[in-house]
Amino acid sequence: MAKAWIPFLEGRYSPTLDMWPIEAKEFNRIHEFYENLREGKFTTTKCKQCGRVAYPPRVICPECYSDELEWIELPKKGKAAVVVEKWGGVPICYEPPLIDAWIDLGKDSPVKHILSRMINCPPETLKEGDEVQLVVFDVPAHPIELKKETKTVERVFFAFEPVKK
Numbered sequence: 282m283a284k285a286w287i288p289f290l291e292g293r294y295s296p297t298l299d300m301w302p303i304e305a306k307e308f309n310r311i312h313e314f315y316e317n318l319r320e321g322k323f324t325t326t327k328c329k330q331c332g333r334v335a336y337p338p339r340v341i342c343p344e345c346y347s348d349e350l351e352w353i354e355l356p357k358k359g360k361a362a363v364v365v366e367k368w369g370g371v372p373i374c375y376e377p378p379l380i381d382a383w384i385d386l387g388k389d390s391p392v393k394h395i396l397s398r399m400i401n402c403p404p405e406t407l408k409e410g411d412e413v414q415l416v417v418f419d420v421p422a423h424p425i426e427l428k429k430e431t432k433t434v435e436r437v438f439f440a441f442e443p444v445k446k
């Protein structure tokens with residue numbers, strides 16, 4: 282449910298941090314990333330030509346420029362390797378601190394580390410080495426103009442949260 286013109290969700294989501302604000306498949310060639318998220322899968326792209334795995338997902342391989350990519354699953358759990366709490370310069374819509382973690386997805390993961398927002402995470406509680414997991418949540422629907430018609434795009438976004446001990 283849209284609460285405001287600029288969507289924000291109690292400190293979980295801000296359009297200023299959204300890498301791909303328009304998720305509709307007509308506008309976004311990585312929309313499958315969101316469809317997978319909706320099913321609880323955390324995915325990225327792998328090049329069918331050279332095998333390079335890229336994160337965030339791409340439409341063209343950064344190694345060989347092929348556009349023949351496939352979707353592969355990433356682990357949904359990892360360990361916080363570095364935790365950063367930002368108390369200053371926090372984007373509009375957020376109460377400080379904004380917590381980011383450099384997450385170690387493990388040596389068997391095709392992507393070893395990712396950077397993610399942390400939510401459901403009180404300040405000064407997340408420590409290096411703590412287990413974290415993917416969390417997917419709805420984002421207010423986004424209106425788009427498509428062939429002179431307005432279409433509403435249902436949206437999801439993701440972050441990570443601490444695994445309860």
Ligand SMILES: [Zn+2]
Binds near residue numbers: 329
């Ligand atoms: Zn490639």
